[in-house]
Amino acid sequence: xxxxxxxxxxxxxxxxxxxxxxxxxxxxxxxxxxxxxxxxxxxxxxxxxxxxxxxxxxxxxxxxxxxxx
Numbered sequence: 001x002x003x004x005x006x007x008x009x010x011x012x013x014x015x016x017x018x019x020x021x022x023x024x025x026x027x028x029x030x031x032x033x034x035x036x037x038x039x040x041x042x043x044x045x046x047x048x049x050x051x052x053x054x055x056x057x058x059x060x061x062x063x064x065x066x067x068x069x
Contacts, residue, residue, distance in 0.1 A: 014045075
């Protein structure tokens with residue numbers, strides 16, 4: 001995964017079960033692997049919206065998941 005800044009994003013607020021926090025609609029992380037793990041273990045409020053990890057410098061979506069769809 002390329003180095004740089006990563007954004008976890010969704011159209012709805014994101015909650016992470018591992019961290020027990022609501023992250024809003026986006027969260028910035030400096031580590032791509034960590035961003036993917038956090039996104040994989042997250043869900044939206046209400047459930048069902050897509051969650052993506054975007055490599056900010058390139059705009060490339062490096063991970064995406066959709067719940068219940």
